Amino acid sequence: MASIDIQGVRKSYGTVPVLHNVDLSIQDGEFVVLVGPSGCGKSTLLRMVAGLEGITSGAIRIGERVVNELAPKDRDIAMVFQSYALYPHMTVRDNMNYSLRLRRTPAERMAHVVSAAASKLGLDTFLDRKPRTLSGGQRQRVAMGRSIVRQPQAFLFDEPLSNLDARLREQMRVEIKKLHRDLGTTSIYVTHDQVEAMTLADRIVAMNGGVVQQVGTPLDLYERPTNLFVAGFIGSPAINIINAVLRHDGEQRLIALESGERIPAPPRVGGHDGQAVKVGIRPEDVQISAQAEGDFAGHVELVEPMGLGTIVHLGTAHHALKAFVVERVNYPVGTNIAYRLPASKLHIFDAKTGQRLPE
Amino acid sequence: MTSSARSTSHWLLHYGLLAFYVAFALFPLYWLLKVSVTPNDLLYSEGIRLWPSRSSLAHYTFVLAHSDFPLFFKNSVIVSGSTAVLVTLIAALSGYAMSRFDFRGKMWLVGLMLITQMFPLVMLVAPIFKLFSPLGLTNSLTGLVIVYTAFNVPFATFLMQSFFDGIPKDLEEAAMIDGASRFRAFRQIILPLTLPGVAATLGFVFTAAWSELLFALMLVSKADASTFPVGLLGFVSKFSVDFGQMMAAGVLALIPACLFFLLIQRYLVQGLTAGAVKG
Amino acid sequence: MSTMPLYEEAAPRRPAPLRRLALGLEPYLYIAPSVILIATIMLVPLIVGLSYAFRDMQLINPFSGGFIGLEHFRALWTDAAFWLSMKNTLVWTFASVALQFAFGLVLALLLNSPFPGRGIVQALVFLPWAVPTFLSGLNWAWLFNPVVGPLPHWMAALGILPAPENILSDPSVAIWGPIIANVWWGIPFFAITLLAALQSIPQDIYEAASIDGAGAWRRFTDITLPFLAPTIAIAVLLRTVWIANFADLIIVMTNGGPADQTQIVSSYIFTQAFRRLDFGYASAIAMVLLVLLLAYSFVIILLRQSLLRR
Numbered sequence: 027m028a029s030i031d032i033q034g035v036r037k038s039y040g041t042v043p044v045l046h047n048v049d050l051s052i053q054d055g056e057f058v059v060l061v062g063p064s065g066c067g068k069s070t071l072l073r074m075v076a077g078l079e080g081i082t083s084g085a086i087r088i089g090e091r092v093v094n095e096l097a098p099k100d101r102d103i104a105m106v107f108q109s110y111a112l113y114p115h116m117t118v119r120d121n122m123n124y125s126l127r128l129r130r131t132p133a134e135r136m137a138h139v140v141s142a143a144a145s146k147l148g149l150d151t152f153l154d155r156k157p158r159t160l161s162g163g164q165r166q167r168v169a170m171g172r173s174i175v176r177q178p179q180a181f182l183f184d185e186p187l188s189n190l191d192a193r194l195r196e197q198m199r200v201e202i203k204k205l206h207r208d209l210g211t212t213s214i215y216v217t218h219d220q221v222e223a224m225t226l227a228d229r230i231v232a233m234n235g236g237v238v239q240q241v242g243t244p245l246d247l248y249e250r251p252t253n254l255f256v257a258g259f260i261g262s263p264a265i266n267i268i269n270a271v272l273r274h275d276g277e278q279r280l281i282a283l284e285s286g287e288r289i290p291a292p293p294r295v296g297g298h299d300g301q302a303v304k305v306g307i308r309p310e311d312v313q314i315s316a317q318a319e320g321d322f323a324g325h326v327e328l329v330e331p332m333g334l335g336t337i338v339h340l341g342t343a344h345h346a347l348k349a350f351v352v353e354r355v356n357y358p359v360g361t362n363i364a365y366r367l368p369a370s371k372l373h374i375f376d377a378k379t380g381q382r383l384p385e
Numbered sequence: 386m387t388s389s390a391r392s393t394s395h396w397l398l399h400y401g402l403l404a405f406y407v408a409f410a411l412f413p414l415y416w417l418l419k420v421s422v423t424p425n426d427l428l429y430s431e432g433i434r435l436w437p438s439r440s441s442l443a444h445y446t447f448v449l450a451h452s453d454f455p456l457f458f459k460n461s462v463i464v465s466g467s468t469a470v471l472v473t474l475i476a477a478l479s480g481y482a483m484s485r486f487d488f489r490g491k492m493w494l495v496g497l498m499l500i501t502q503m504f505p506l507v508m509l510v511a512p513i514f515k516l517f518s519p520l521g522l523t524n525s526l527t528g529l530v531i532v533y534t535a536f537n538v539p540f541a542t543f544l545m546q547s548f549f550d551g552i553p554k555d556l557e558e559a560a561m562i563d564g565a566s567r568f569r570a571f572r573q574i575i576l577p578l579t580l581p582g583v584a585a586t587l588g589f590v591f592t593a594a595w596s597e598l599l600f601a602l603m604l605v606s607k608a609d610a611s612t613f614p615v616g617l618l619g620f621v622s623k624f625s626v627d628f629g630q631m632m633a634a635g636v637l638a639l640i641p642a643c644l645f646f647l648l649i650q651r652y653l654v655q656g657l658t659a660g661a662v663k664g
Numbered sequence: 665m666s667t668m669p670l671y672e673e674a675a676p677r678r679p680a681p682l683r684r685l686a687l688g689l690e691p692y693l694y695i696a697p698s699v700i701l702i703a704t705i706m707l708v709p710l711i712v713g714l715s716y717a718f719r720d721m722q723l724i725n726p727f728s729g730g731f732i733g734l735e736h737f738r739a740l741w742t743d744a745a746f747w748l749s750m751k752n753t754l755v756w757t758f759a760s761v762a763l764q765f766a767f768g769l770v771l772a773l774l775l776n777s778p779f780p781g782r783g784i785v786q787a788l789v790f791l792p793w794a795v796p797t798f799l800s801g802l803n804w805a806w807l808f809n810p811v812v813g814p815l816p817h818w819m820a821a822l823g824i825l826p827a828p829e830n831i832l833s834d835p836s837v838a839i840w841g842p843i844i845a846n847v848w849w850g851i852p853f854f855a856i857t858l859l860a861a862l863q864s865i866p867q868d869i870y871e872a873a874s875i876d877g878a879g880a881w882r883r884f885t886d887i888t889l890p891f892l893a894p895t896i897a898i899a900v901l902l903r904t905v906w907i908a909n910f911a912d913l914i915i916v917m918t919n920g921g922p923a924d925q926t927q928i929v930s931s932y933i934f935t936q937a938f939r940r941l942d943f944g945y946a947s948a949i950a951m952v953l954l955v956l957l958l959a960y961s962f963v964i965i966l967l968r969q970s971l972l973r974r
């Protein structure tokens with residue numbers, strides 16, 4: 027096991043830059059999740075750590091070693107591919123011990139390690155089958171098994187669960203978490219899936235357009251997104267964004283929404299009088315009431331029951347707003363609703379730069 | 386018209402057309418066979434009968450027992466077999482590079498390989514002869530193998546490239562992460578998966594080398610290094626054009642090429658399917 | 665931790681140059697055998713061969729070999745046989761490619777949908793490709809001979825020929841003899857290539873088009889043809905170039921005759937080189953052919969690029 031240190035790494039294909047100056051330090055045993063929209067460079071970064079892509083500039087260090095010029099085989103890392111990349115002409119057993127054979131591991135030890143990994147993953151009965159005879163979930167396990175038999179310095183995962191159905195994905199997610207708890211191997215995990223990111227990560231790295239936007243614990247990113255991008259990307263249902271202007275009224279700080287309504291600003295928020303801002307509020311923080319106990323009035327446009335709770339889409343004078351409530355509400359469309367936006371739950375971003383206002 | 390009547394007529398048309406193709410493809414081969422079993426005295430008198438009134442295998446016995454044909458045949462097998470194996474090895478390497486690497490000069494290589502397809506090889510006869518004779522490569526099977534290998538590598542490279550294009554890159558990347566060098570990943574993971582492509586290339590090159598006449602004629606003047614196409618041409622002069630024997634030799638010569646081809650034609654379509662659309 | 669600064673100094677600025685070199689060299693190691701072989705056996709002889717075009721190279725004349733500049737090309741300009749062979753090359757190449765392509769496409773479409781016996785039918789119709797070309801030539805010459813072949817009689821019976829005569833000895837139609845043999849031999853190339861391309865068209869596109877109401881003909885013109893277009897372009901390019909150079913059938917079947925009516929450029933080159941033993945003149949003709957084919961390929965490749973970009 028080892029730490030992974032990425033310093034000032036850039037990547038261009040020809041003249042097209044895809045990664046701009048990425049800095050990231052991953053501690054020994056940490057589980058880091060890379061998230062971001064499609065094409066933002068997550069896979070590219072992962073593949074550079076693996077040695078499958080050249081590094082245009084900067085340095086990547088695994089443990090104490092700079093690995094920029096090392097071939098993948100000399101980096102002592104394991105990777106799980108989205109396509110699993112199982113060797114179709116080899117049995118499950120041979121898929122799993124291929125790396126050990128390459129390292130001339132003694133046969134007994136190899137048999138021992140493989141059967142241990144197989145029983146851990148519930149693959150005992152499949153060892154002599156070819157990958158094509160396995161289901162998607164079983165293939166996924168083989169891909170995992172192939173990585174863990176090696177006891178590598180680090181695991182790299184590139185959307186390993188995205189070809190599975192929802193149930194299986196949940197199950198494998200839990201298994202990956204347990205595996206990491208048991209083995210404690212440093213891991214980098216690329217995903218599109220909010221839930222995977224939130225549940226698996228020690229820290230999340232949110233990327234956009236080849237630039238790291240924010241690095242932090244899942245709750246950091248959720249509760250204190252540094253910019254509009256992170257705020258909008260993390261969380262489902264997505265955060266509400268409302269255009270507004272900051273007003274300093276003597277000692278009092280106010281936010282004037284585009285509808286003309288004013289609400290108190292969160293305590294300690296910076297910014298200057300007249301600054302155009304965007305106000306974010308998560309749906310579960312919007313307080314609604316059918317008894318007209320609120321600051322503002324709106325009406326129900328759509329109700330989405332989710333089982334766990336309900337999403338209520340509100341129409342108001344100037345903007346649409348989603349509210350998430352735990353109760354099973356079933357308002358008819360058009361019902362008048364009062365709502366409140368609690369000051370302490372507001373996220374304020376500069377409208378031009380999209381950055382969170384300093385506090 | 387009911388739909389079942391329509392689909393019946395559709396199938397009739399389908400099979401009818403296919404029957405036409407099969408007949409067109411096989412009839413000339415049938416005629417070759419027919420001439421080869423026609424005794425000499427009936428060759429012209431029954432020239433256009435679909436099957437002679439008497440048939441005999443005399444031409445075959447003569448060709449096998451009293452001519453140099455078995456020697457030519459052996460030479461051809463050696464030359465075509467070695468060429469096929471060599472070309473497939475070399476083209477597997479370069480086809481892999483074309484499929485997997487982006488390297489400087491790649492377009493030049495493609496250009497070079499295309500140019501080799503664009504002039505009549507006749508032009509090369511004299512220069513190659515001059516190059517080979519001081520090296521002792523004329524009148525030798527080795528010389529022929531070298532020439533045929535060079536001639537077939539460009540097309541075989543394109544063919545192998547299209548086969549490799551059909552195999553996901555992930556596989557050798559996984560192998561490289563598992564601890565294999567790229568070359569080992571190529572040998573242990575990618576090549577085994579390209580076996581149909583390898584078979585197709587082998588067969589294609591074998592048939593091409595099997596039928597080459599020009600260089601076989603120009604680089605070799607002695608019978609003991611002649612291949613069978615040259616030997617076949619020999620029937621024309623030596624035996625005052627004994628057509629029966631020539632056709633018998635021709636039929637015999639067809640056998641290995643056809644067998645090889647029948648084995649591989651399936652893979653040819655399969656393998657090309659993967660790479661065809663990418664071009 | 666105290667070693668960290670050391671790495672920072674060393675790592676990014678001083679990459680292991682040997683390793684980087686080895687990584688950069690890797691693709692060249694893979695292509696080296698091909699390149700060496702092609703360069704020594706084809707490229708160098710090609711250049712030497714082209715240089716003959718500017719020299720007086722008569723094999724029977726031991727005093728030849730001197731440089732004569734553009735003399736051969738001047739002779740070529742006024743050589744009626746050469747211009748006739750140019751015209752014949754156009755007919756030969758265009759007719760062969762067009763017919764091979766049309767028959768090959770129909771065959772590929774017929775073989776594309778599964779039916780009982782497809783495997784064996786496919787193997788049989790592809791068989792002509794395995795037949796050595798000059799054997800095909802001999803055999804077809806035989807078939808066209810009214811004494812020993814049935815074709816003239818059949819054609820006379822069908823009214824295509826006025827009497828059962830050998831078309832190979834009739835100057836006005838002789839070229840069709842080798843063309844027919846060539847079509848017979850070359851249909852499999854197009855059929856195999858196009859069949860492969862057809863089988864890689866995703867089926868759901870056809871299903872979507874049927875649901876949208878496209879009939880069989882519309883599906884063919886709106887889906888099949890556009891999908892095949894890139895493959896067709898490259899296959900036609902390769903075959904055209906190849907067939908323009910392909911003289912075996914003509915040399916075996918007609919030897920360019922009667923009265924040079926079946927002489928194509930590449931068979932004319934062969935005749936000059938090996939019947940008249942004038943390698944210089946042969947090379948000059950070959951050079952003209954090479955330039956024409958290069959120009960042609962360039963145009964086709966540009967066309968294909970613009971097709972792909974659309």
Ligand SMILES: Nc1ncnc2c1ncn2[C@@H]1O[C@H](COP(=O)(O)OP(=O)(O)OP(=O)(O)O)[C@@H](O)[C@H]1O
Binds near residue numbers: 044062063
């Ligand atoms: N070989 C290549 N040549 C040129 N551009 C490339 C190459 N590989 C990737 N790119 C570009 O680099 C960018 C980042 O690609 P990457 O695969 O890392 O995205 P990603 O974040 O993994 O997306 P996804 O979530 O869809 O997998 C993309 O814009 C892509 O088009």
Ligand SMILES: [Mg+2]
Binds near residue numbers: 070
């Ligand atoms: Mg990706």
